[in-house]
Amino acid sequence: MAEVKLINVWKQFGEFTAVKDMNLHVKDGEFMILLGPSGCGKTTTLRMIAGLEEPSRGQVYIGDTLVADPEKGVFVPPKDRDIAMVFQSYALYPHMTVYDNIAFPLKLRKVPKAEIDERVREVAEMLGLTELMKRKPRELSGGQRQRVALGRAIVRKPHVFLMDEPLSNLDAKLRVKMRAELKRLQKQLGVTTIYVTHDQVEAMTMGDRIAVINQGVLQQVGTPDEVYNRPANTFVAGFIGAPPMNFIDATITEDGFADFGEFRLKLLPDQVEVLRDRGLLGKEVIFGIRPEDLYDAMFAQVKIPGENMARAMVEIIENLGNEKIVHLSVGEVTFLGAFRSESRVVEGQEVDVVFDMRKIHIFEKGSGKAVF
Ligand SMILES: Nc1ncnc2c1ncn2[C@@H]1O[C@H](COP(=O)(O)OP(=O)(O)OP(=O)(O)O)[C@@H](O)[C@H]1O
Ligand SMILES: [Mg+2]
Structure with missing residues (x-):
């Protein structure tokens, strides 16, 4: 050997x-x-x-x-x-x-x-x-x-x-x-x-x-x-991962939110800490979240409007039987969610989407290097 x-x-x-x-x-x-x-x-x-x-x-x-x-x-x-x-x-x-x-x-x-x-x-x-x-x-x-x-x-x-x-x-x-x-x-x-x-x-x-x-x-x-x-x-x-991770341009606000223009999500205290240490408060970053870490709010445990939730338009649904790949948009911002098959989303209607903030990733804007 x-x-x-x-x-x-x-x-x-x-x-x-x-x-x-x-x-x-x-x-x-x-x-x-x-x-x-x-x-x-x-x-x-x-x-x-x-x-x-x-x-x-x-x-x-x-x-x-x-x-x-x-x-x-x-x-x-x-x-x-x-x-x-x-x-x-x-x-x-x-x-x-x-x-x-x-x-x-x-x-x-x-x-x-x-x-x-x-x-x-x-x-x-x-x-x-x-x-x-x-x-x-x-x-x-x-x-x-x-x-x-x-x-x-x-x-x-x-x-x-x-x-x-x-x-x-x-x-x-x-x-x-x-x-x-x-x-x-x-x-x-x-x-x-x-x-x-x-x-x-x-x-x-x-x-x-x-x-x-x-x-x-x-x-x-x-x-x-x-x-x-x-x-x-x-x-x-x-x-790595299919469907691939969602990447969304965001600005990290001084008060600890990821701001996408159309909506914002509250970052967790330890995430804000890391971003502050890296001098990224007030800066533009790439926000990443995998489709499987987005939930139809109907099936989410913790949902706090204005913190981990956004109201999105359901553009297209790909029903795979065991799950539904849902193409979502909030104004200009688009992303995919992998919802459980029981989700009752309907194309052309809105749905409350919950982001699992534990699972998010932040990348530096130019280099694409992961902050976390
Ligand atoms: N003998 C060669 N002369 C010139 N260029 C080459 C030669 N062999 C490979 N390359 C180039 O080097 C690069 C890497 O080729 P390589 O075959 O290692 O790719 P790969 O990752 O195995 O891709 P694939 O998944 O398509 O097999 C390619 O752009 C290819 O065109
Ligand atoms: Mg090869």
């Missing part, structure tokens, strides 16, 4: 910077997710760890071994890094059986036949492929093929798994199933795993920690709870 460290890692493609000064420490046995929008540098980062791409600057460590450092002229090729990769387009050998596909990396390494047999059977058992050993890839479902690709990766017992959107070719239902299986398998094997996805649900459900990346810059590294409840900035706050 091994930890993986990136220290001040940069990757340039000509003029373009794909990865900027990345510092990431993946612990031994950890399931780390690299999460971010398309083109943010996830695959590039993974490829630098794999040795398929050389960093322009910085150091990459796998365990105690420095595997890449352009300044020192160090570059360990992929085959000597003791890693296994699973990609989105996992190419199985079509003419080989499941057994031979899984056995292939061991054959390449000239592992004795008896040991190959033992390890292939062990892996097949773990992945529920025992009954399918004699089949060819075309005789398998998408999920089964995916499991063969995983089997081929784990049979070598590598120190690190690198996975690049390995589930993205599967249908929604199978993804949910494979998500759980993969997580269980990773815990069982205890192999340090770095898993790339742009799907925040996959990230939240699978990761021990999530590294959120935007435009080549690492935004925050934290547990699913941390990135969800204490996002470091508006990017992380907006990227």
